[in-house]
Every structure is written in structure tokens, then in C-alpha cells.
Amino acid sequence: MSLHVDAGQPTRTPIPPSRRRAHPRSGRSFLTWLDLKAAPYLLISPYYLLFLAFGLFPLGFTLYYSFFDYDLTGTVEWTGLGNYTAMLGDASFWKAVVNTLAMFVIATVPQILLALLLANALNKRMKAQLFVRMGVLLPLVTSVVAVAVVFTQLYGRDWGVINWILSWFGVDPIDWKAERVPSWIAIATMVDWRWTGYNAIIFLAGMQTIPKDLYEAASIDGASRRRQFWQITIPMLRPTMIFVVLNSTIGGLTLFSEPTTFYNGNVHGGTDSQFQTVSMFVFEQGFREFDYGYASAAAWLLFLLILIGSAINFLLIRRIGGNK
Amino acid sequence: MISKSRRGRLLAVAAVAALTLGAAACGSDDSSQPAAGGESSAASGPITITLQTFGGGKNFGYKEAVDKWNAEHTDIKIKYDNLTDQFEQVYWPQMIQWLQSGAGAGDVVGIDEGGMGLAKAHPEWWADLGEFGLQNRQSDFAAWKWENGVTADGKLFALGTDVGGMSLCYRRDLFEKAGLPSDRDEVSKLWPTWDDFIAVGKKFQSKVKDTKFVDGTNTLYNVVLVQEAAKNGNVSYFDKDNNLIVDKNPAVKTAYDFAQKISQEGLTAKLRNFTPEWNTGMKKSQFATLGCPSWMLGVVSGDGGAGPDFKGKWDVAAVPGGGGNWGGSWLAVPKQSKHPKEAAQVLDYLTGKDAQVSVFNYAGNMPSNLQAQQDPAVQGAKNEYFNDAPVGDIFAKSASALQPVFLGVKHAQVKNAIESVVSAIDDGSVPYANGWQKLVDDAVKAAG
Numbered sequence: 001m002s003l004h005v006d007a008g009q010p011t012r013t014p015i016p017p018s019r020r021r022a023h024p025r026s027g028r029s030f031l032t033w034l035d036l037k038a039a040p041y042l043l044i045s046p047y048y049l050l051f052l053a054f055g056l057f058p059l060g061f062t063l064y065y066s067f068f069d070y071d072l073t074g075t076v077e078w079t080g081l082g083n084y085t086a087m088l089g090d091a092s093f094w095k096a097v098v099n100t101l102a103m104f105v106i107a108t109v110p111q112i113l114l115a116l117l118l119a120n121a122l123n124k125r126m127k128a129q130l131f132v133r134m135g136v137l138l139p140l141v142t143s144v145v146a147v148a149v150v151f152t153q154l155y156g157r158d159w160g161v162i163n164w165i166l167s168w169f170g171v172d173p174i175d176w177k178a179e180r181v182p183s184w185i186a187i188a189t190m191v192d193w194r195w196t197g198y199n200a201i202i203f204l205a206g207m208q209t210i211p212k213d214l215y216e217a218a219s220i221d222g223a224s225r226r227r228q229f230w231q232i233t234i235p236m237l238r239p240t241m242i243f244v245v246l247n248s249t250i251g252g253l254t255l256f257s258e259p260t261t262f263y264n265g266n267v268h269g270g271t272d273s274q275f276q277t278v279s280m281f282v283f284e285q286g287f288r289e290f291d292y293g294y295a296s297a298a299a300w301l302l303f304l305l306i307l308i309g310s311a312i313n314f315l316l317i318r319r320i321g322g323n324k
Numbered sequence: 325m326i327s328k329s330r331r332g333r334l335l336a337v338a339a340v341a342a343l344t345l346g347a348a349a350c351g352s353d354d355s356s357q358p359a360a361g362g363e364s365s366a367a368s369g370p371i372t373i374t375l376q377t378f379g380g381g382k383n384f385g386y387k388e389a390v391d392k393w394n395a396e397h398t399d400i401k402i403k404y405d406n407l408t409d410q411f412e413q414v415y416w417p418q419m420i421q422w423l424q425s426g427a428g429a430g431d432v433v434g435i436d437e438g439g440m441g442l443a444k445a446h447p448e449w450w451a452d453l454g455e456f457g458l459q460n461r462q463s464d465f466a467a468w469k470w471e472n473g474v475t476a477d478g479k480l481f482a483l484g485t486d487v488g489g490m491s492l493c494y495r496r497d498l499f500e501k502a503g504l505p506s507d508r509d510e511v512s513k514l515w516p517t518w519d520d521f522i523a524v525g526k527k528f529q530s531k532v533k534d535t536k537f538v539d540g541t542n543t544l545y546n547v548v549l550v551q552e553a554a555k556n557g558n559v560s561y562f563d564k565d566n567n568l569i570v571d572k573n574p575a576v577k578t579a580y581d582f583a584q585k586i587s588q589e590g591l592t593a594k595l596r597n598f599t600p601e602w603n604t605g606m607k608k609s610q611f612a613t614l615g616c617p618s619w620m621l622g623v624v625s626g627d628g629g630a631g632p633d634f635k636g637k638w639d640v641a642a643v644p645g646g647g648g649n650w651g652g653s654w655l656a657v658p659k660q661s662k663h664p665k666e667a668a669q670v671l672d673y674l675t676g677k678d679a680q681v682s683v684f685n686y687a688g689n690m691p692s693n694l695q696a697q698q699d700p701a702v703q704g705a706k707n708e709y710f711n712d713a714p715v716g717d718i719f720a721k722s723a724s725a726l727q728p729v730f731l732g733v734k735h736a737q738v739k740n741a742i743e744s745v746v747s748a749i750d751d752g753s754v755p756y757a758n759g760w761q762k763l764v765d766d767a768v769k770a771a772g
Contacts, residue, residue: 073445157594158601158604158605158608175751178594178748268413271745271750271751271753272744272748272753274753287417288413
């Protein structure tokens with residue numbers, strides 16, 4: 001392979017040097033070169049340099065150390081695929097995977113449906129349009145931790161508002177941090193509180209690019225409002241939908257702040273890891289038990305999980321209105 | 325026109341180049357700047373020594389001692405920074421990262437007994453206190469407390485600040501409500517053994533419905549663990565060669581069985597200690613008794629704990645099953661400190677007799693300094709918050725006889741894993757039948 005590359009390059013390179021040699025001592029030609037060839041790269045370089053330092057390097061570094069038994073307070077030893085095989089048999093890793101997927105589904109499905117309905121409603125003519133549209137974005141500007149702290153109090157077992165309201169209907173107090181499904185629901189509501197409005201605005205923007213004459217034509221043909229929504233709006237929103245769903249998939253599968261704050265900053269995610277997500281698992285292994293190699297391997301499996309999740313969702317969304 | 329636009333582009337290129345270079349220069353500046361700043365402040369203003377600790381309520385109890393120092397010294401100021409309630413889960417992992425990476429740790433840092441095994445195994449993290457003349461403090465401490473602050477290669481890196489001791493705190497008013505005696509001597513007579521304690525608990529629970537007898541499983545699990553460890557060669561999770569013995573040490577099983585029993589009997593408020601819910605539980609009177617090593621008195625009386633509203637309602641009785649030594653901390657100076665000499669001076673002061681007496685009177689933490697233990701101000705001390713309980717009598721008289729429990733290098737991680745399980749059987753997420761097996765499994769995993 002490398003031979004081919006070597007053989008290929010000389011045939012291409014001779015031309016530029018000869019050009020340069022035509023005006024070897026001219027500073028002007030250097031400036032021209034700098035101007036025309038180098039400037040664009042220089043201009044875009046800050047992003048790539050930062051990405052290299054904070055994106056690509058850690059990625060490679062993590063991959064490298066995922067093959068080691070790397071204890072921060074001890075030794076570094078090569079284990080090959082040892083971390084990966086151990087993890088596939090590690091019940092606590094799979095528990096984190098199940099928690100993450102469950103919270104993702106519980107949070108994302110209602111969130112996207114709600115965002116769609118909200119966007120549809122906001123798309124109509126109304127008074128104080130801008131105010132109302134911006135209003136749905138408000139939860140997004142509150143900090144995650146503030147949201148999580150407030151919700152954690154709402155979901156308190158002994159003194160929480162939600163259990164108090166439930167008690168009016170004769171429901172026994174729910175221990176939101178100890179019972180697995182309730183804990184998922186509690187965290188999903190935090191996520192939805194923050195992100196539904198954001199997704200609604202993205203949907204709204206998508207809806208406004210749909211040509212009005214489509215709806216007019218449909219009305220003339222006698223299609224009901226509801227029919228127009230399902231037959232025109234939804235299929236035309238497909239590109240927007242793909243963006244929103246992929247974004248939610250990535251966000252949902254890397255969920256960290258809400259569940260961590262829900263348990264007072266403890267990444268164990270409940271006494272029995274009831275709501276520990278994979279990213280919390282990675283953090284716990286790496287920065288609580290100092291098993292960097294194991295944490296690195298878990299991080300790569302999380303990456304894989306996101307790839308698979310995104311691919312599945314992408315394929316699903318592509319089928320929306322696929323007959324058109 | 326052409327040349328003009330070209331010049332414009334050239335300017336743009338130059339600007340970008342300058343920006344990138346500038347950014348790079350800034351980047352390299354960053355590392356040198358704080359050091360330079362530190363030096364200049366050393367020359368002109370006072371040196372600030374950052375003291376980092378952990379714990380709920382009044383934590384290390386240094387508030388008054390630090391105020392006194394800062395009032396008397398103009399050249400060295402102490403910045404007292406209690407970072408968190410939780411040692412194993414938050415403080416210690418963060419501290420290890422700071423120590424390992426060489427930046428972030430304070431000039432004087434607190435270490436719980438559970439972290440000392442690891443701290444001793446890393447002499448490279450710590451400044452040598454012997455260099456600053458603290459070697460002569462040996463006579464101030466019991467032999468084990470002193471030796472735990474010396475690394476294998478003989479370097480003195482930490483001095484003790486407090487020891488555990490053991491008692492049981494209880495709410496007088498709630499005991500009266502349940503028709504139980506409320507006088508501390510009579511209360512002590514109610515429970516010579518833990519079985520008696522459970523019997524009293526059931527009696528209490530039959531009379532009082534909205535308050536549970538104990539906070540949760542975790543606190544008393546630790547109390548029983550140290551008592552039993554003393555009967556089993558003073559080891560808990562690790563033997564003295566650092567092998568995990570959770571499944572072999574009868575002390576762990578006994579403590580676990582007791583925790584399970586109080587939970588099964590419905591005596592617990594199902595609150596995990598050192599969480600916001602637990603703190604709220606004290607303020608809302610959710611539990612009537614609490615296992616109390618001396619430092620726990622400061623946790624209860626501090627604003628984060630029960631706080632001033634409950635002054636006089638708490639009292640201190642003898643603990644069932646005899647004494648024990650839970651907790652106790654050390655202070656050390658990380659090698660990364662820019663002012664190790666001044667830090668050692670502060671450490672010397674804080675572990676010294678005067679500051680330790682002040683700590684005991686302010687928070688209740690039992691000094692590990694022998695002179696302070698024997699000081700009449702400690703021996704005869706009464707704790708106003710705890711209904712004038714003779715805490716000097718309760719803790720100081722037995723303090724010199726305390727035996728250390730050996731804690732392994734990975735004690736903090738194993739303790740953390742085990743306490744999650746001990747809490748999980750209480751909140752019902754792990755069935756009682758699976759609890760012990762899960763405890764052993766998780767301990768093995770955490771130690772690996």
C-alpha cells in the first residue's frame with residue numbers, strides 16, 4: 001500500500017515546485033501562495049486544531065488505553081481485549097445499558113410527539129406570536145443542575161410535592177430514587193422539561209418551509225386539517241425529523257447530568273444503580289474506581305451503542321411517508 | 325482595485341496568523357502566570373494557605389481555631405474550605421486526581437482513616453513534614469495514630485486530628501413521647517446489647533408512628549462493624565497483607581446481619597447517611613437515635629444537620645455492645661503546595677493542643693492529640709447542644725485506649741460499594757435474601 005502512495009506522489013508533485021522555482025526569490029509569489037492556498041486552511045484551522053486537541057486526541061487515547069489494565073493509583077498493564085470481554089459479562093454494565101435505553105425511550109417518544117403537536121399549534125396565526133414561540137424555549141435557558149435540583153425535590157419520597165398530590169388519589173408514597181421504573185420516569189420528565197420546547201421550535205422552523213399552496217390544494221380537494229397534518233406536514237418534515245431524532249438519540253444515550261444530580265452528585269445512580277446510565281458507569285469506573293482502561297472500553301462501547309441507535313432511528317425515520 | 329482587495333486579504337491572513345500565535349502565546353502563558361502571581365503575592369501580601377476538608381455539619385470543627393489564627397497572623401492566612409459531605413464518593417476520588425495530576429489540591433488537606441492506606445502507599449504525593457521540624461510531635465500522639473502518618477520508607481507525611489470513640493445519640497423529647505426514660509444514664513441501661521436496642525426500638529415504634537427509631541441501615545452498620553472488628557484482630561475489609569476478607573471476616577457478616585435486622589423490623593427511616601434527605605430527616609424529626617462517634621456530634625449540631633432548633637433535645641448515651649473506633653482523620657501537606665513550610669506551620673497549629681481543644685468545644689470531635697485529651701477543658705467538657713451531656717467523660721476517658729482498625733489500600737472504594745448494598749436492602753431495591761451475596765460480589769469487584 002505504502003509503495004503505491006510513494007509511487008503516485010512523484011508524478012503529481014513535480015509541477016508545483018517548477019512553478020515556484022520560476023520566481024524563486026520573489027517575496028510576492030510567497031505572499032500570493034499564502035493568500036490563495038494557505039489562507040483558507042489557516043482560517044478554518046482553529047476549529048480543527050481544537051477538535052484535534054479535545055476531540056480526536058482523547059478518542060485515540062481512550063482507544064489505546066482500553067487495551068490496558070490502567071489503574072490511576074497503580075500500574076498500567078496490557079490486557080488486549082480483556083476489558084471488552086470482561087465488560088460483556090459484567091451485569092452492572094448491562095444494567096446501565098438497559099437503564100439508558102429505557103430512559104431514552106420513556107423520554108424521547110413523548111417528547112417528540114409533544115414537540116410536534118406544540119409546533120403545529122404554534123404554526124397557526126395567533127396573538128403575541130413571537131412571545132409564545134420564544135416562551136417554549138424558556139426551559140432550555142435554565143441550567144441543567146437547577147432543573148435537576150428542583151425536580152429532585154419535587155420527586156422527594158417524604159416531602160415531595162408529587163407524592164403529596166398522588167396521596168390525594170390514595171396512592172402510597174413512591175420512593176422515586178429506589179424504585180427502578182419510577183426513577184426512570186422522574187428523570188425522563190426532567191429531560192422532557194428541558195428539550196421539548198427546543199425540538200418544537202426546530203419542528204416549527206421546518207413547518208414554515210413547507211409551501212402554503214400544498215395546503216391550499218389539499219383544502220380545495222376537501223382534505224381535513226388532520227389529514228393535511230399526516231399527509232403533508234409529517235412527510236415534508238422528514239429532514240427536520242431526522243435531525244431532531246438523531247440529536248435526541250445522541251443526547252439521550254449520553255445522559256449524565258440529570259440522573260447524577262438526582263442522586264446528589266453520586267454517579268452510582270441509586271443504591272442499586274437503578275438509574276445509572278452508561279456515561280455514569282464510564283465516569284464511575286474511571287474517576288471513582290480509577291480503572292481507566294475499563295472506563296475507556298466502556299466509553300467505546302457507548303460510542304458503538306450510539307452508532308447503532310442512530311442508525312436504527314435513521315432507518316425508521318426514513319420510512320416516514322416513504323410511499324411518497 | 326485588485327491590489328487593494330489583495331491587501332485586504334493579506335491583512336486577514338496576517339490577522340489570523342497573529343490570532344493563532346497570540347492564542348498559542350496565551351496558552352503557554354497560562355501555566356506560568358499563576359506561579360508568578362503566587363510569588364509576587366508572597367513578596368507583598370500575606371500567604372494564603374488553603375485548608376481542604378470534608379464532612380457534614382461542622383465537619384472538622386476548625387472554624388473557631390481558624391478564625392483565631394487569622395486574627396492573630398498577618399503574614400499567613402488560612403482559607404478553610406470544606407468541600408463536601410461525602411468522603412469516599414466525592415472528596416477522596418477528586419483529591420486523588422488532584423494529587424496524581426499535580427494541581428488542584430489545597431496546601432493542607434484532610435484525609436479520613438479510609439484513605440490513609442492509599443495515601444501511605446504514595447509517598448510521592450506528600451511533602452515531608454520532618455523537613456519542617458514536625459518530627460518532634462511524636463509524643464503528642466498514640467503510637468498507632470503517629471505510625472499511620474508515616475510512609476513505608478519512613479517519611480512523616482500526616483498528623484492525626486481526631487479519633488472516633490463511640491456513643492449513641494438520642495432525642496430526649498421523642499423518648500418521653502414513647503414513654504421511655506429520657507435520662508442518659510437510664511437510657512444507657514436500657515441497651516447493654518444490640519438485641520436490647522432492637523427491643524427498645526420495637527417498644528418505641530409501637531408508641532410513636534411518625535418517627536422511626538434509627539436513621540437507616542448505614543450508620544449502625546458501621547458502628548457494629550468497628551465493634552466487631554476489634555474482636556476479630558482489628559481488621560475489617562482487608563487483612564494486614566491487603567487481601568480482601570469481606571467474605572471471611574465474621575465482623576462484616578455480623579454487622580450486615582444487624583443492619584438487615586433493624587431494616588426488617590421496620591425500625592429504619594430508610595435514609596442514607598450524609599445525603600440531603602438524611603439532613604432533612606434530622607430537621608423533620610424522622611428518626612430518634614443515631615450512632616455517634618465523637619465527630620458525629622458536630623454533624624448533628626451543625627446548620628446542615630439538625631441545627632439550632634433542636635438544641636437541648638438531643639442527648640448522648642452509651643452505645644450498646646461496648647466501645648469502638650469509627651473514623652478519625654489526619655492532615656497532610658501535598659507536595660504540589662507552593663508554600664509547604666507555611667502549610668506545615670498551619671498543620672502544626674491545627675493538630676496542636678490549643679486548636680484541638682477549641683475543636684472539641686466547638687464541634688465535639690475528639691482530639692487525637694494526647695495533651696488535648698488530658699486537658700481539663702476537654703476532660704470536664706459538657707456539650708450544651710446535647711443537653712449538657714458530659715462528652716469529656718464519655719469520649720475523652722476512653723480515647724487513649726482506642727485501638728485502630730486496619731484499613732487496606734482500597735478500603736475507600738470497597739466501603740463505598742458495600743454501603744450502597746447496605747442502603748439498598750433498606751430501600752427495598754435489593755431483596756434481603758440477595759443482600760449478603762451482592763455485598764460480597766460488589767466488594768470483590770470494587771477491590772479488583
